Amino acid sequence: MDDILTMSSITKTFPGVKALSDVTLSVRRGEVHAICGENGAGKSTLMKVLSGVYPAGSYEGEITFDGQRGDFRSISDSESRGIVIIHQELALVPYLSIAENIFLGNEQTGRTGMIDWHRTNAEAARLLRRVGLDENVTTPVGQLGVGKQQLVEIAKALTKDVRLLILDEPTAALNDTDSEHLLGLIRQLVAEGITAIIISHKLDEISAIADSTTIIRDGRTVETLDMHAGDVDQARIIRGMVGRDLENRFPDRVSSPGEEVLRVEDWTVWHPTQDRKVVDGASITVRAGEVVGIAGLMGAGRTELAMSIFGRSYGRDITGRLYKDGREISARTVGEAIKHGIAYATEDRKHYGLNLIEDIRRNVSAAALGKLSNRGWVDANEEVKVAEGSRQSMNIKAPTVMSVTGKLSGGNQQKVVLSKWIFADPDVLVLDEPTRGIDVGAKYEIYTIINRLVAAGKAVVVISSELPELLGTCDRIYTLAEGRITGELPVADASQERLMTLMTTSMEDAR
The missing domain is CATH 3.40.50.300 (P-loop containing nucleotide triphosphate hydrolases)
Known part of the structure; x- marks a missing residue:
């Protein structure tokens, strides 16, 4: 089986941090290739390099897709070659119908240049049947659950003659039934000739669906495992992800x-x-x-x-x-x-738990500004001191407390949420x-934080x-x-x- 994708010596640097360092990835045609790593390891960054979100010239290294160089300068560049990425945060418009979302930016027009709604709805219905979603195509997407919205995203991807489908944490917010249906759909698409890359923290799902698994740690490639080899189990993957055994x-x-x-x-x-x-x-x-x-x-x-x-x-x-x-x-x-x-740390940290455009410092202090105020004014020096204490004690991976929270990985964002409520001292x-x-490493750290809290009464x-x-x-x-x-x-x-x-x-x- 030949390689449909090769990424060689990919290095991507942001101000103050090297997100990727000499990463190499090879994906065989017609396989499900999983990418694992702790939060902040560089998985999503690597896929954004591949899909053109980070354009050619903004990173070092070389991409070869289907035998040709892949100098993608935008998402439309990569999509024109058949590379489609579905991000963890779904890019759907809740007030538009399923059909409108599927063809958003790729409208089905007639000879007059007007949208052909009969053709749009008929083609959308065909795509829904292909992904196994039994819904009326005129239903607003906002009325669907997250699992069904994932299927709409895949239907949208299938309008673009996809050859390499990238799914970033596709089952993170799904229940077991929806997750199993989605994994079954991925198997079906691969059987039809599509190659898939899946980023996931759910190791049982990776074991069930992946042919190969590449592990990334601290922005570097650790190894690629053949999942059909008899000695690869979840403990083996964890050891590669965190650099040690989690007994x-x-x-x-x-x-x-x-x-x-x-x-x-x-x-x-x-x-x-x-x-x-x-x-x-x-x-x-x-x-x-x-x-x-x-x-x-x-x-x-x-x-x-x-x-x-x-x-x-x-x-x-x-x-x-x-x-x-x-x-x-x-x-x-x-x-x-x-x-x-009484404090409540929401399940939806991105919408309700954090101000993603603010820095770590402001998020940590947000629920208890009164503890930092002096005659109605927030003591900025004390605010920085408190946030820095949280950054160190919670092992938040960020250069400074002035780092924008929205730029952090999911695990580190969760630690900021916990820091906010721990500072409020509920x-x-x-x-x-x-x-x-x-990921499993960040989970262990959060379990340790829970233990610290109950030990303190x-x-x-x-x-x-x-x-x-x-x-x-x-x-x-x-x-x-x-x-x-x-x-x-x-x-x-x-x-x-x-x-x-x-x-x-x-x-x-x-x-």
Whole structure:
């Protein structure tokens, strides 16, 4: 099998940091080639070099695609050769229809130069059938879930005579069912002659779908593994990614829960625009020095429960009682929740957790400016000092605290989110999908931070779609199904099978 792509000695430098250093990559025609590495290793940067986001001349090295040099000066240059990249942040317009999104920038026009809507919709319907999406092409994309939006992106790519399809963290925000469907589609496309490059932190998925895996660490190529060789397993990939063995993916922690810190009783939340309950009579407790998990399928009400507790930042007609340290409290705004020592780190760090155009310093101080103010003015020197302390203690990989947060990798952005709330010094910290889209090394660091918090007497609630993560980090786990608490298990009595059974319990059975 010959190589469809060769990238030789690619070096890319940004002010103050060398993102790629002499990286070499070869991809065989008709294979699924995975690229692994810790957050900040340079994976996405390498793909942006390949696709022309970083144009020829802005990096050193040489690209050869299908036997010809690939001096791509723009995305349109690479797409004209059949290279299409689907970024982790989907480039869809939510208010336009599926068909309009598929042909955005590539409109199907008739002889008059006007858009031929019959042809547009018919071709869009054909593409949806090809990717296995059963939706009306006139449906606005914003009404679709993330999994279906991924399929729209792939349908859009297929309009461009794609020969090399690059998918950056395609399943990071998907549930297991949507992930399996997407992986099946990738296999189908490869069988039809398309070559695929997939960037992913989900090692089980890489093991299931990849033919070859290239590992990048600190901007350099470590090795390329043949996934069909018998000695390649997840531990082998992890060793290449982090430069050492992770004998245990979860750091050891001695559990010593203390007094109850937070109690939620009979909590009910209605959808903000629809006539339905999203949380129905939920009751939970959290103690000092304890990690409590919340497990549930997508749509079970996990995030809705957390956000409604955090200053009623989601939902309407919220009823129930909230107790802090045994005393009933009112937390009707985010400000009130923070004053009562409750913090919520959102699952959507890019939209709600961070100001991506601001630097690390401003993001770290954002939730507790009062601690830095002197007669109404923020002490800028103290702000820098606090942020620098977070940068070092949280191992945030950035040259200075003046680095723009949006330029950081996902794992380092997550550490900035945690730094913000740790500086606010809450008694209860709710972490919603704290390790989504980050690599195993960064996950381990975040688990260590959670351990540090509970060792200091804080109460931590972890919401996660990854059951092994809950089993590895929590003391107790609540299960949610259709907005109701269906079970509570000490981690010693929990297993993935028991949790899944409770997560799929119907509302009637849970009563």
